[in-house]
Amino acid sequence: MTTTTTTNNTQNGVENDLHQGSSECDEEAVVLGLDGGTTSTICVCMPLSNSNHHLPHPLPVLGRAIAGCSNHNSVGETLARDTLEHVMMEALSKSGAKQSAVRAVCLGVSGVNHPKDQERILNWLRDIFPRHVKLYVQNDAVAALASGSMGKLHGCVLIAGTGSIAYGFAEDGKEARAAGGGPVLGDWGSGYGIAAKALTAVVRAHDGRGPKTMLTDSILKSLCLSSPDELIGWTYADPSWARIAALVPEVVSCAEAGDGVANEILNDAVEELVLTVKAVVQRLGLSGEDGRGQFPVVLVGGVLVSNKNWDIGQKVVDCLMKTYPGAFPVQPKVEPAVGAALLACNFLMKEKERNGVII
Amino acid sequence: MTTTTTTNNTQNGVENDLHQGSSECDEEAVVLGLDGGTTSTICVCMPLSNSNHHLPHPLPVLGRAIAGCSNHNSVGETLARDTLEHVMMEALSKSGAKQSAVRAVCLGVSGVNHPKDQERILNWLRDIFPRHVKLYVQNDAVAALASGSMGKLHGCVLIAGTGSIAYGFAEDGKEARAAGGGPVLGDWGSGYGIAAKALTAVVRAHDGRGPKTMLTDSILKSLCLSSPDELIGWTYADPSWARIAALVPEVVSCAEAGDGVANEILNDAVEELVLTVKAVVQRLGLSGEDGRGQFPVVLVGGVLVSNKNWDIGQKVVDCLMKTYPGAFPVQPKVEPAVGAALLACNFLMKEKERNGVII
Numbered sequence: 001m002t003t004t005t006t007t008n009n010t011q012n013g014v015e016n017d018l019h020q021g022s023s024e025c026d027e028e029a030v031v032l033g034l035d036g037g038t039t040s041t042i043c044v045c046m047p048l049s050n051s052n053h054h055l056p057h058p059l060p061v062l063g064r065a066i067a068g069c070s071n072h073n074s075v076g077e078t079l080a081r082d083t084l085e086h087v088m089m090e091a092l093s094k095s096g097a098k099q100s101a102v103r104a105v106c107l108g109v110s111g112v113n114h115p116k117d118q119e120r121i122l123n124w125l126r127d128i129f130p131r132h133v134k135l136y137v138q139n140d141a142v143a144a145l146a147s148g149s150m151g152k153l154h155g156c157v158l159i160a161g162t163g164s165i166a167y168g169f170a171e172d173g174k175e176a177r178a179a180g181g182g183p184v185l186g187d188w189g190s191g192y193g194i195a196a197k198a199l200t201a202v203v204r205a206h207d208g209r210g211p212k213t214m215l216t217d218s219i220l221k222s223l224c225l226s227s228p229d230e231l232i233g234w235t236y237a238d239p240s241w242a243r244i245a246a247l248v249p250e251v252v253s254c255a256e257a258g259d260g261v262a263n264e265i266l267n268d269a270v271e272e273l274v275l276t277v278k279a280v281v282q283r284l285g286l287s288g289e290d291g292r293g294q295f296p297v298v299l300v301g302g303v304l305v306s307n308k309n310w311d312i313g314q315k316v317v318d319c320l321m322k323t324y325p326g327a328f329p330v331q332p333k334v335e336p337a338v339g340a341a342l343l344a345c346n347f348l349m350k351e352k353e354r355n356g357v358i359i
Numbered sequence: 360m361t362t363t364t365t366t367n368n369t370q371n372g373v374e375n376d377l378h379q380g381s382s383e384c385d386e387e388a389v390v391l392g393l394d395g396g397t398t399s400t401i402c403v404c405m406p407l408s409n410s411n412h413h414l415p416h417p418l419p420v421l422g423r424a425i426a427g428c429s430n431h432n433s434v435g436e437t438l439a440r441d442t443l444e445h446v447m448m449e450a451l452s453k454s455g456a457k458q459s460a461v462r463a464v465c466l467g468v469s470g471v472n473h474p475k476d477q478e479r480i481l482n483w484l485r486d487i488f489p490r491h492v493k494l495y496v497q498n499d500a501v502a503a504l505a506s507g508s509m510g511k512l513h514g515c516v517l518i519a520g521t522g523s524i525a526y527g528f529a530e531d532g533k534e535a536r537a538a539g540g541g542p543v544l545g546d547w548g549s550g551y552g553i554a555a556k557a558l559t560a561v562v563r564a565h566d567g568r569g570p571k572t573m574l575t576d577s578i579l580k581s582l583c584l585s586s587p588d589e590l591i592g593w594t595y596a597d598p599s600w601a602r603i604a605a606l607v608p609e610v611v612s613c614a615e616a617g618d619g620v621a622n623e624i625l626n627d628a629v630e631e632l633v634l635t636v637k638a639v640v641q642r643l644g645l646s647g648e649d650g651r652g653q654f655p656v657v658l659v660g661g662v663l664v665s666n667k668n669w670d671i672g673q674k675v676v677d678c679l680m681k682t683y684p685g686a687f688p689v690q691p692k693v694e695p696a697v698g699a700a701l702l703a704c705n706f707l708m709k710e711k712e713r714n715g716v717i718i
Binding site for chain 1: 432433470472473475476535536537538539540541542543544545555558559562563566567568586588589590591592594595598603634635638639641642
């Protein structure tokens with residue numbers, strides 16, 4: 001619970017926060033946490049809590065809503081904005097809380113790569129929420145990291161879903177990222193990257209540029225197509241990255257069945273994902289001067305989920321721990337949207353501390 | 360000139376052709392040839408001629424028009440259709456010929472990969488031209504081959520522009536292609552492929568996954584951007600493949616200046632283009648049983664145009680001739696749209712021959 005110790009600060013709408021931070025109001029105060037990936041967008045509404053203190057278990061999620069992709073690079077600005085607004089309002093409505101109870105909103109959205117991206121989304125949010133509501137916009141990887149660390153920003157997260165990205169924070173707050181550039185710009189270990197390579201392998205086997213592969217029958221069957229020639233039309237009929245990435249299970253099945261081409265694609269993906277994490281760890285010095293420092297590696301995304309025999313996530317961890325014996329893998333117990341909600345609470349508390357409010 | 364020897368054939372609108380094939384009408388009879396690439400679409404209107412006989416020099420182009428991309432995989436069906444209709448009508452209008460003078464239309468369009476693609480475009484054409492006009496729809500590579508062989512379909516063409524494809528015909532009419540699957544499906548030696556690798560190299564150098572490269576300064580300067588972080592937004596702001604491919608000159612300049620990353624990208628592209636041609640030559644047996652048979656390799660597209668020191672086209676030819684000493688490179692003296700017009704004439708003549716008309 002926060003207590004107002006000063007009402008002398010009117011900057012950035014903090015005065016309102018301080019007023020509403022009284023114990024009476026806090027009973028109903030809520031935050032929104034949102035995870036906007038390339039495939040889907042999830043928003044949760046949670047009570048405002050001080051996550052520096054003991055967190056209740058299980059965490060009380062008051063409302064939860066799901067929508068489609070909100071990455072403006074993938075679906076365009078108008079649709080991205082509409083999706084974000086819709087999913088937030090639905091989560092709030094399901095929670096039973098009033099919009100006036102919202103104290104802070106933290107969005108982790110894929111496609112936020114530059115201060116300009118952040119500013120654009122903040123502008124959208126300013127049109128939705130009143131001035132006193134604190135707004136935070138981050139790359140979705142930051143919310144994913146928070147979901148593994150329960151709100152603490154330290155260590156490195158690796159996301160390999162439709163896209164891939166590694167994002168890390170040092171103890172001093174310094175941050176770094178690698179990959180996350182989408183399909184054109186080298187997310188080679190991502191679900192999209194794996195599936196696009198598999199589709200390409202089918203085309204190359206068909207036209208004589210590459211070896212025969214089980215992927216041909218497997219992928220054509222799963223798409224109900226009769227010839228690799230039809231793959232070109234299928235591929236460009238819909239620009240969705242997630243639709244391509246959905247073919248990853250076919251690649252894993254073929255690799256498990258011993259197909260050489262599929263195995264090479266997955267081994268390359270592991271190598272690429274390891275390289276992505278290493279780039280972040282090196283830049284932040286997370287493993288310390290002796291290279292043995294402890295730090296969490298939070299693993300998130302469908303590509304890293306364990307499969308029958310071909311466990312991409314485990315292979316990535318094995319490779320990483322050879323270089324960084326102090327790295328320890330973390331499988332988040334809550335979803336990234338909850339991570340974003342915890343961040344909303346943490347950011348708000350820190351801001352209040354900075355403004356002289358005793359927490 | 361064609362002479363009617365029989366009027367006994369009424370199939371497929373041929374009777375009309377035969378009637379209009381009289382010497383009086385032939386003076387004004389014209390054909391349309393169209394080259395629809397991923398970057399632009401060009402249509403020419405030429406007099407109907409028998410290209411099995413002596414072709415006039417220079418070839419008489421009566422009208423020529425240019426429009427944007429007509430690949431339905433890139434711009435969608437509606438825009439592709441509108442572009443095709445508009446550019447054909449403009450070429451006809453510039454030629455001064457009446458629409459009733461059109462005897463045959465041959466379209467070489469990128470994105471035609473399957474009989475379904477052909478049928479779709481034929482349906483569009485049937486709405487534009489009266490029933491007696493002969494309509495032919497091919498992949499744009501076929502028109503490009505014809506531009507090098509002056510209408511004869513034998514040998515192999517390699518196109519490396521925004522996309523890449525190899526397409527060949529054996530003497531017996533058997534045909535084969537390799538690549539041409541667009542950016543997602545392995546056109547790795549294309550202008551798009553080269554430029555996307557260069558953009559990726561800049562992102563990887565920036566986030567620590569790859570070595571430093573001159574491409575960073577060169578590409579950022581050419582795009583008026585200040586940081587590699589801004590490349591992600593730039594890349595996805597516009598889905599045009601040609602916009603990415605336009606960065607190839609930056610890659611060539613950096614390679615010529617000795618940059619290792621740029622050189623590797625171009626060497627990989629050469630290897631990939633050679634592999635693409637080889638796949639077609641092997642499947643058609645163009646080099647004969649002893650591997651020394653003669654056949655033309657027609658080279659088309661901006662990537663194969665010679666540069667100061669780094670001549671991609673020449674390197675491709677050098678590699679090919681090591682494997683196939685009988686391969687001889689051909690630089691077309693006419694543009695692919697003229698190749699398409701020559702094909703229109705040839706196809707029409709062959710059809711008349713089959714229907715018992717003495718040519």
